Amino acid sequence: MKLSELHKGDRAMIKKIESSEDLKVRLASFGVVRGSELSVEACSMGKQTMEIMVDDTLIGLRAEEAKEIEVEKL
């Protein structure tokens, strides 16, 4: 399942990240790595962006980036 398919209030664990090298570094520095748990906190209109929480950090990301993150719903 893709992160972008989740809805507000869902919780999930990250299985795989298929982003580019640069983006992986950025995500990792936010705590978004394989095995991290996340929850979806908010979605903007039309789900163009979503806010997730990982390790007490709130992160905003765009739907395109969320598509590259494979998760397992908890």
Next chain:
Amino acid sequence: MDTIKIVLAGQPNVGKSMLINAMSGSNGLKVGNFSGVTVEKTELCFEHHCHLFEMVDLPGTYSIRGFSQEEKVAHNYLLNEEYDVIINVLDSTHLKRNLLLTLELLKLNKKMVLALNMADEAKKEGIEIDVKQIAKIIGVPVVLVSANTKEGVEELLEKVHEVADSHERIKSNILYGDTMEEEVLEIETFLIQKGFSLRDLSNREIALRLLFEDKDLYKELHDEPIMMELQPLVFKALQHLYTHHDTKNVQEIKANEYHAIARGIHLETVRCQRNKGKKSLTKRIDEVLINKYLGIPIFLFLMWGLFQLTFTLGAIPMDWIDGAIGAFGDWVGSNISNDFIRNVIVDGIIAGVGAVLLFLPNIIILYIGIALLETTGYMSRVAFLLDGFFHKFGLHGKSFIPLVTGFGCSVPAYMAARTLKSEKDRLITLFIIGFMSCGARLPIYVLFTGAFFGAEQAGNILFIIYISGAMLGLVMAKILRVVVFKGEDEPFVMEMPKYRFPSFTLIWHTVYNNAKSYVKKAGTFILAASVLVWVLATYPNQPLLEQEYQTKIEQSSKEDVKVLENELKMKKLEQSYLGQIGKASEPFFAPLGFDWKMTVALETGLAAKEVVVSTLGVLYSIGDEVDENSNALARELKKNISFASAMAFIVFVMIYLPCLAASMVFAKEAGGYKYLVYLFVFTTVTAWVFSFITYRILV
């Protein structure tokens, strides 16, 4: 006196600026730059225990391995510059994530102190941190501080002294994951058996660097005979790690390992008593502020409120300042007998500088608004809300930050664009920052809207001016994206910092510094420009013309004298140097309905936008007596300029080239003067076309 050179490094939103303020403020010495987005490294000095502390504040970065401009600035500095101690500032409430940067910094092998900032906030949230244990694991001194309550600041300074004077490093006890540790041990044992050593590196460190594919180490080892035997060992170890981490990317493995360490340290040293069921305040505020439907209306309402406030609240002290300047001019005028000197001072300097100073209240309100946006954490939410919308125009949600900064001043805005990683996103943002009307253009708008609309309307009109400028900027961004800067988009991944109650000190510093530089500019640059404009408007002397009118005045009746006197002043002005310049360029602006005075004002505005107002002040200060109770210049404008011309003038001011200082920064940030030429052509053509349309519709 000995100097200790300190570098402050830390992730964004950890309160570094506040901490610097707390550290140096106690000694009451020089304080540097306090902009919310620290893009350039800033420096300041102060004294502590007979040592001179030289502090360098690096931009906040999540990592020093990244590729954004800021990360490069931080990385290059840490790697190549000379300094004594690094203070790594961390947010106590987000220790796990902050430790990731600490681990990277440790690899630099420099003297370091960890400052766990926001200790008061952590305490409030029920977070307990075992500082001694962290110090033991990481091997550097750790201090709990709070820039807010100043708790621990003195201890931090002491620790910096100690570390700077010490020559030994405490051993670190950082443990990697089990698989990693096994492989490290195997290589380490082999190195010990061979009795190998390299520089001051421990065998464990060599093993780690080998596994993390440290290029420099491989280069060093390249010619060593031991490399032949090491190779198969490393090869085997890496194969194990690949299977364990399910990837062949060493950078990814490194990231995973660092995470495991940070998680481990966090588990071992942090106790959290927070009630898990209760939603944090930030989450509850986010429920409203980034609500799917309410978010954008709330944002627009806040913006509208800010501009209303700028006008209505700002109008009160403006009246006082206007009155005071008028009275001051009269008083000075009555005390100087020499005609020439009196004219220079009263009509040149006081009229010009006064016209600019008049707008100080508006500027202050606007800067308070922007500082509030920055320090509360709302700015990132707006980027989140607007990214979808911005993205359609080929912009990035993060472009919002430089763009909003642009409402204050274009100079920091151009620099703030460095947060954008993609070169194309950055250039597009740079090109449209000018469409966000800067604080210096505000006086022009306030002047014209005040003159041509009633007081109740002016705030709304001001809002419309700003919004339509911003909209036009977006459309231009789309055009640039489609026509000039085609290519891939930068991903949008951004931290949403915790909401914080704005710190009064930080806001005061930001606003005070900006207001100070505005007044300083009024007292120096604008003063000089005012005198220059006045001189150009007064010379060359025209004795023939004066004689002609003198005889006319003598021959005419009493009522006609005043009319003739004004006519003489007008004629003299038209034939002055300034008049000649204006007349020469008038044909270019005539289709827009501008007379030569407006033309001149626009041209002087290329130096600084404030000068537009002061020029108008000088040019229109001739003629009738000034009424003490109303804004004299506004009345003069209303009398002399048609509504259509005035609107066309506003439109032109909205769009055309930013001031000289901003243009220079633009050229530097964009990467060359050729871009400045593009910007000049781009803005001038757009300004002319839109101004022309406005004039033709209204006339």
